[in-house]
Amino acid sequence: MGTLVYIVPPIDAHAQRVREVLTREGFVLREFGETVPEDVSSVIFVLSLIEHPEHVLHMLETLPSSPQRDELYLVLTNREHISYLPRVLERGLGTVWFPEEAEEVIVHRVRAVLSTHERIYRTHRMRAMVPLYTLAQSFANMEDLNILLHRILDTAIREVGADRGSIMLLDDSQQVLYVAAAIGLPDQVMQQRQRVGEGIAGWVAKTRRPLILTEGQIPDFVHPWLRRRNAYSSLSIPMMHAGTLLGVLNLTKHPGRRPFLEGDAEMAGILAAQAAALIHGARLFVELQRAYRDLQQLDRLRTQIIDIAAHELRTPVTVIKGYLELLAEMDIPDIHPYLAPIMRHLGRLETLARDLFDLHTLRSLEKEPQPRLVNVSQWLQRDVLEPYRPLIQEKHLQLDLHIAPDARQLVLDPEHVGAILRHLISNAVKFTPAGGHVALQVQREQNEAIFYVDDSGPGIPEGERERVFQGFYQSEDVSTRQHEGLGIGLTLARALAHAHRGTIAIENSPLGGTRIVLRIPS
Numbered sequence: 001m002g003t004l005v006y007i008v009p010p011i012d013a014h015a016q017r018v019r020e021v022l023t024r025e026g027f028v029l030r031e032f033g034e035t036v037p038e039d040v041s042s043v044i045f046v047l048s049l050i051e052h053p054e055h056v057l058h059m060l061e062t063l064p065s066s067p068q069r070d071e072l073y074l075v076l077t078n079r080e081h082i083s084y085l086p087r088v089l090e091r092g093l094g095t096v097w098f099p100e101e102a103e104e105v106i107v108h109r110v111r112a113v114l115s116t117h118e119r120i121y122r123t124h125r126m127r128a129m130v131p132l133y134t135l136a137q138s139f140a141n142m143e144d145l146n147i148l149l150h151r152i153l154d155t156a157i158r159e160v161g162a163d164r165g166s167i168m169l170l171d172d173s174q175q176v177l178y179v180a181a182a183i184g185l186p187d188q189v190m191q192q193r194q195r196v197g198e199g200i201a202g203w204v205a206k207t208r209r210p211l212i213l214t215e216g217q218i219p220d221f222v223h224p225w226l227r228r229r230n231a232y233s234s235l236s237i238p239m240m241h242a243g244t245l246l247g248v249l250n251l252t253k254h255p256g257r258r259p260f261l262e263g264d265a266e267m268a269g270i271l272a273a274q275a276a277a278l279i280h281g282a283r284l285f286v287e288l289q290r291a292y293r294d295l296q297q298l299d300r301l302r303t304q305i306i307d308i309a310a311h312e313l314r315t316p317v318t319v320i321k322g323y324l325e326l327l328a329e330m331d332i333p334d335i336h337p338y339l340a341p342i343m344r345h346l347g348r349l350e351t352l353a354r355d356l357f358d359l360h361t362l363r364s365l366e367k368e369p370q371p372r373l374v375n376v377s378q379w380l381q382r383d384v385l386e387p388y389r390p391l392i393q394e395k396h397l398q399l400d401l402h403i404a405p406d407a408r409q410l411v412l413d414p415e416h417v418g419a420i421l422r423h424l425i426s427n428a429v430k431f432t433p434a435g436g437h438v439a440l441q442v443q444r445e446q447n448e449a450i451f452y453v454d455d456s457g458p459g460i461p462e463g464e465r466e467r468v469f470q471g472f473y474q475s476e477d478v479s480t481r482q483h484e485g486l487g488i489g490l491t492l493a494r495a496l497a498h499a500h501r502g503t504i505a506i507e508n509s510p511l512g513g514t515r516i517v518l519r520i521p522s
Contacts, residue, residue: 005029008047008059014076015048022046049077053084145282149181152275153249157183160235160260160268162251167239168194168201169247169279177201177248201248204236208245210269211236214259233259237268241276249275313353321346344390369413369500371522376403376410376442383418385440388429397432400439407444410522413500417520420496420504421451423489424516428455437511449522457513465506469494493518 005027007015023029027044047056075088149167157165164184168177175196182189197206204211213234234252238245249272253260324346328339380401392399421440428438432455441452460468469490494504502520509515 005044005046006032008032008045008056010048010052010055012048012051014050015046018046018048018076044074046074047076047088049075049081049084049088053077053081057084057088145279145286146181148278148282150183152271152278153181153183156249156251156268156271156275159271160251160264161253162235163254163257165249165251167247167249170196170205170245177205180247200234200236201250204238204248205245208238208240210238210265212260212262212265233257235260235265235268237265237272239272239276239279241273241280246276246279313349317346317350317353321350344394347387347390369416371411371413373409373411374414376408377401379414379418380421380440380442383414384421384425387422388425391429392438395429395432395434395436397429397435398437400437401441402439403442404444407442407449410442410444410449412449412520412522416496416500420493420518421453423493424451424453424518427489427516428453428457428514431455431457432513433457436513439511444522447521449520451518451520453516453518454509454511455513456509456511459508459513460506468506469504 005022007019007029009032011019019029047059049056073088075085077085153165153167156162164182166182166185166189167180169180170177177194177196179190179192194202196202200211200213213236234250236251237249239247239249249268251260251268321343324339324343327335328343380403385399385401425438425440432438436456437454438456439452439454441454443450443452490504497504497518497520500520502518504519505517507515507517
């Protein structure tokens, strides 16, 4: 609805003139004493001290405060009664003019009140932002929400000129406010809880409106024993962030001090809004820390399980394999057809156990690469390709190995680089359909050995190429996937490559599937 204007009686000739001018200019005037509508943002009280200064002052002292809107005081006076001005203006913003001023000056003065009020509001906001900006800067190093709350409260008490105060946060699940920080109040205050809608803070939380209590103006909803204590002043402000109530800021003054005014509520409101944003951020920070600690604990448990599985699987796999090889050498009728599938599946189990062990040792990789001169063809045939020849033959895959003339001998760590290539070849053989094509090429560029592993499989979509290097990543649904494995081969390969100051990249293959490029210093 905008701005209302009240002419405070007695209405003398000067006040009547102001009423006529303001009505003509489009301002909404109401009779003094009428209820102010809820949607009014500003109220101007016009007081004439020219003929009845004492009576007007008495009216002013009984005028109720309303922190729900901006209340301004426009004072008509002359030099004879100008001494009354301080008593009027200490309640809030005002201005002065004399009876001889023209009508256009009256309109100008009214608009100047609103303009000045806006400037003062911006000044208050800037003033409030300075201490909170300092708080926000220091918050980057804060891990304790309690410390932040006490610093916010201390800042509010200092900036508004209060003597003590508290911050009550909302327990949204129970609709109860509890004291989270207090300064200058007895320890038992920290145990207080207040339901939304009950008491001062409860009323502020329910209505989401600030409330000023001054001498003789204690509302009925306040506890009776508190209403008997009239010699004090308090200010309660809702703490809102993004439309959500977080709590209530309560500030009080000792008896005998100047009570809180509308300007104090405005200042405290700005502080409360900015503080609510800090509290919201602090809560998110605490939740993220808790989630991170939970993830760390889960990761430790996963690591322990992997370590145990890696150690426990290796021994029985080795023993079973030894007995199977012994049985294969014995002349036992009709046993060999059964040994072949057992050996094949045992080989898969052995690969899984080796991957787990590689992952276990990789977490504490302290062994520096030990490069030496290597005959590349012999090394690749024996250590890299040989373990996968049974599966290559079973799937009728075409396997090509091409070594550039200047790469037939390289200086590298055959153990670690061999482990990387085994993971790459394993993936290529696994995902290439029967009758497909797998190729391994070796080239040399300056001080780098470059290995290209190509396949004619389905390929890896560009959006998933980085994700496949994440541990235990599976591109297929676990319950329906057709390819076995733990999903850690490429994770191990990249980690080992980095340990050698090398790189791994995924590209489209000329064979139609995936090309993985390994570069290792040589």
